[in-house]
Amino acid sequence: MPNKRLIAASNRLPVTVTVDEVGFSFKTSPGGLVTALSALQSEFELVWIGWPGEVDTSVVDPDEIRTQLEREYNAKPVFLSRRQLQRYYFGFSNKVLWPVLHYLPTHIDYDERDFTVYKEVNQVFADEIIAELERGNPAEDIVWVHDYQLMLVPGMVRERFPEARIGFFLHTPFPSSEVFRTLPYREDLLRGLLGASLCGFHTYSYVRHFRSAILHILGIESELNHVELDTHRLFMGAFPISIDLDRTEEVLADKEIEQDIQVVRNITHGRRMILSVDRLDYTKGVPDRLRAYKKFLARNPHLARDVVLVQIAVPSRTQIADYQQLKNNVEGIVNEITETYENQPHAPIHYIYRSLPFRRLCAFYLEADIALVTPYFDGMNLVAKEFVAVKKNKGVLILSEHAGAAHEMGEALIINPWNPDQISQALEHALNMPEAEQTRMMSAMYAKIVRNDIHHWSNAFLHELMHQDPGHEHVQGKPEVLSTARRSEIVQAFKSAQSPLLLLDYDGTLVEITNLPMNARPNQELIDLLGQLIALPRVQTGVVTGRSREDLRGWLGHLGLVFSCEHGLWIKWPEESDWHKMITEDRGNTWYTNVRDLYEQYNATTPGSFTEEKEASLAWHYRMSDPTHAQWKARELIMNLKTVLSNEPVEVISGKCVVEVRMQGVHKGNIVRRIEELGRSYDMIIAIGDDVTDEYLFQAVPPGSITIKVGKDVSHALYRVAGVPEVRRLLRELVAARK
Ligand code: GDG
Numbered sequence: 001m002p003n004k005r006l007i008a009a010s011n012r013l014p015v016t017v018t019v020d021e022v023g024f025s026f027k028t029s030p031g032g033l034v035t036a037l038s039a040l041q042s043e044f045e046l047v048w049i050g051w052p053g054e055v056d057t058s059v060v061d062p063d064e065i066r067t068q069l070e071r072e073y074n075a076k077p078v079f080l081s082r083r084q085l086q087r088y089y090f091g092f093s094n095k096v097l098w099p100v101l102h103y104l105p106t107h108i109d110y111d112e113r114d115f116t117v118y119k120e121v122n123q124v125f126a127d128e129i130i131a132e133l134e135r136g137n138p139a140e141d142i143v144w145v146h147d148y149q150l151m152l153v154p155g156m157v158r159e160r161f162p163e164a165r166i167g168f169f170l171h172t173p174f175p176s177s178e179v180f181r182t183l184p185y186r187e188d189l190l191r192g193l194l195g196a197s198l199c200g201f202h203t204y205s206y207v208r209h210f211r212s213a214i215l216h217i218l219g220i221e222s223e224l225n226h227v228e229l230d231t232h233r234l235f236m237g238a239f240p241i242s243i244d245l246d247r248t249e250e251v252l253a254d255k256e257i258e259q260d261i262q263v264v265r266n267i268t269h270g271r272r273m274i275l276s277v278d279r280l281d282y283t284k285g286v287p288d289r290l291r292a293y294k295k296f297l298a299r300n301p302h303l304a305r306d307v308v309l310v311q312i313a314v315p316s317r318t319q320i321a322d323y324q325q326l327k328n329n330v331e332g333i334v335n336e337i338t339e340t341y342e343n344q345p346h347a348p349i350h351y352i353y354r355s356l357p358f359r360r361l362c363a364f365y366l367e368a369d370i371a372l373v374t375p376y377f378d379g380m381n382l383v384a385k386e387f388v389a390v391k392k393n394k395g396v397l398i399l400s401e402h403a404g405a406a407h408e409m410g411e412a413l414i415i416n417p418w419n420p421d422q423i424s425q426a427l428e429h430a431l432n433m434p435e436a437e438q439t440r441m442m443s444a445m446y447a448k449i450v451r452n453d454i455h456h457w458s459n460a461f462l463h464e465l466m467h468q469d470p471g472h473e474h475v476q477g478k479p480e481v482l483s484t485a486r487r488s489e490i491v492q493a494f495k496s497a498q499s500p501l502l503l504l505d506y507d508g509t510l511v512e513i514t515n516l517p518m519n520a521r522p523n524q525e526l527i528d529l530l531g532q533l534i535a536l537p538r539v540q541t542g543v544v545t546g547r548s549r550e551d552l553r554g555w556l557g558h559l560g561l562v563f564s565c566e567h568g569l570w571i572k573w574p575e576e577s578d579w580h581k582m583i584t585e586d587r588g589n590t591w592y593t594n595v596r597d598l599y600e601q602y603n604a605t606t607p608g609s610f611t612e613e614k615e616a617s618l619a620w621h622y623r624m625s626d627p628t629h630a631q632w633k634a635r636e637l638i639m640n641l642k643t644v645l646s647n648e649p650v651e652v653i654s655g656k657c658v659v660e661v662r663m664q665g666v667h668k669g670n671i672v673r674r675i676e677e678l679g680r681s682y683d684m685i686i687a688i689g690d691d692v693t694d695e696y697l698f699q700a701v702p703p704g705s706i707t708i709k710v711g712k713d714v715s716h717a718l719y720r721v722a723g724v725p726e727v728r729r730l731l732r733e734l735v736a737a738r739k
Contacts (some may be wrong), residue, residue: 126156173404289374293309456468513656569670
């Protein structure tokens with residue numbers, strides 16, 4: 001028995017439960033994914049988590065179903081109530097995510113309650129995975145989450161098990177970030193995906209779009225194939241899915257396929273067949289395809305008796321109004337074509353609205369001369385690959401350039417599905433294509449499918465997931481992750497310290513960074529927490545910030561904190577009545593005015609950027625600007641500043657989405673000088689900060705101090721934590737220790 005487990009989660013279980021008068025029964029649906037993962041059973045024990053179909057749990061005992069599914073299939077059912085199904089599946093997944101992921105936001109039908117239930121159901125899936133990891137080995141087991149219905153799950157599992165190896169594969173396209181950002185809750189969805197260790201897409205374009213979305217929506221920069229996150233490293237890659245070639249071969253070798261072929265021939269009546277097979281979905285481009293075919297017939301009336309377009313439309317999501325409308329629309333066009341050619345013995349179109357057995361489908365592929373695959377947008381499109389797999393070296397594939405499959409199958413006749421003339425011309429071209437040319441194109445594509453079938457796909461994904469470096473290691477120059485053990489040692493030391501001092505940065509450490517500095521007000525939870533720290537006997541707490549005195553006085557002035565404002569220009573102990581200025585020169589007007597003028601030029605050419613004027617410094621903020629453009633402008637600005645200011649007593653510092661010029665000698669380390677001036681002594685100092693400006697503090701505190709960097713960057717600090725919530729958690733533990 002393999003000791004590693006592969007925990008796969010997808011919306012649907014590969015087993016469906018049917019309830020009837022005598023009880024319940026199971027029906028397996030052998031999709032490509034199931035075959036691929038089942039083939040790995042010598043390496044892994046496979047556990048599958050998913051929805052088993054609609055089950056009326058008031059009629060049958062769900063526990064009995066659960067036990068049996070577990071025993072017979074190692075499957076864990078996630079039962080969904082009517083409400084959950086409507087809001088999570090039909091609602092947010094299929095009326096919001098599906099259209100946006102396919103560049104068709106006009107099909108969005110959004111009800112804000114749907115996202116709440118989407119989140120709730122994602123949590124149920126995540127809890128099932130977490131329970132499995134708790135029973136197994138979270139550091140060894142592999143989790144593989146599938147598709148857009150479960151985008152929040154990787155983040156939810158990561159929260160519980162930071163060390164878990166979590167794969168996520170998106171079967172749909174990942175659209176341009178401009179389209180993705182139309183989604184409500186796009187930040188939550190992206191953060192959910194960022195919880196994965198490996199995010200797989202069908203093509204590199206989708207990877208590129210994903211990188212652009214995390215940059216433009218979350219401000220997170222990435223490398224070509226990975227992102228360094230505060231908690232772990234996420235890899236991204238293109239893994240084009242493929243088909244189960246063995247299954248196709250088996251079906252073709254089945255003698256009974258002859259009967260299916262006969263059924264197909266009774267439809268074609270010796271004519272040349274153009275075949276289209278789709279789930280009846282508005283992304284598949286069926287109406288425009290049929291209109292293009294109508295145009296083709298009108299341009300080639302002599303062919304109307306010699307060709308037939310067989311359109312197989314598999315019923316899908318029939319409860320959704322847009323799908324019902326699509327069906328009516330498609331049937332209307334089919335009727336128009338049929339009526340136009342009603343004088344012919346056989347209509348040039350044959351429409352089938354149902355799902356067929358796979359062997360019958362293969363008979364259609366075998367008999368078809370041309371496959372016409374014209375989705376507006378499609379993650380991959382397996383129909384195109386199945387056609388090639390069955391035909392091998394004959395026939396013509398006409399393929400939409402917006403299907404993921406077009407990235408691999410460049411030999412096909414590639415068309416733009418929005419251009420009916422081009423479709424019509426491609427049909428003319430295909431019908432006239434010499435056999436030698438067909439063979440050249442088809443065998444090249446067939447060879448690719450043989451090289452990359454469904455097993456190759458799953459192996460490639462899992463290999464990458466298992467062998468990549470999760471980024472938990474200690475990197476030179478990077479602080480050590482603050483482990484649970486080390487944290488409790490610090491808390492213990494704090495508990496017994498005589499006179500400890502906490503020096504805390506504000507933005508990015510005590511509060512999350514916001515687009516506008518004035519919006520980062522402390523919430524009640526923070527005010528209470530700081531109040532509790534202040535109330536601890538013999539403990540002193542300070543806020544060390546680049547902000548102005550006014551901000552801090554207004555927000556936290558009543559608490560009794562030590563303040564260091566404007567990067568150590570102004571410092572005040574609670575018992576002092578006045579602020580102490582750490583340098584005596586004033587602005588030196590020329591540099592200040594020059595910098596202000598230069599910033600003005602950048603404000604004018606960098607939309608979203610603005611200047612913040614402080615007493616001893618000037619900051620240029622670009623958090624709200626287009627990140628790619630603004631980073632370039634920031635680099636240019638720094639070069640200009642260095643030239644303009646070469647003889648001035650100032651420093652140019654580049655922080656998180658901010659460029660700052662400030663007087664030399666003004667930095668956060670000044671607080672240590674002030675402690676000495678005041679003759680104060682502390683036997684334990686804990687300094688926490690997130691930005692480059694906090695490095696001055698980390699370097700200035702005496703040896704033996706505890707320095708903590710918030711975030712993943714290189715730092716002089718000893719330890720690092722992921723974000724504001726972890727800082728607040730540590731502070732709460734410090735309070736509890738001395739109470
Ligand atoms: C999603 C993405 C991505 C179709 N009709 C019948 C039938 N089928 C089978 C085909 C094929 C599958 O359904 C359709 O797969 P597609 O890839 O074309 O499309 P979606 O269902 O939209 O799939 C897509 C895919 O996920 C995988 O990642 O390629 O882009 O949208 O295998 O054979 N099967 C049977 N009878 C039918 O009538 N038995």
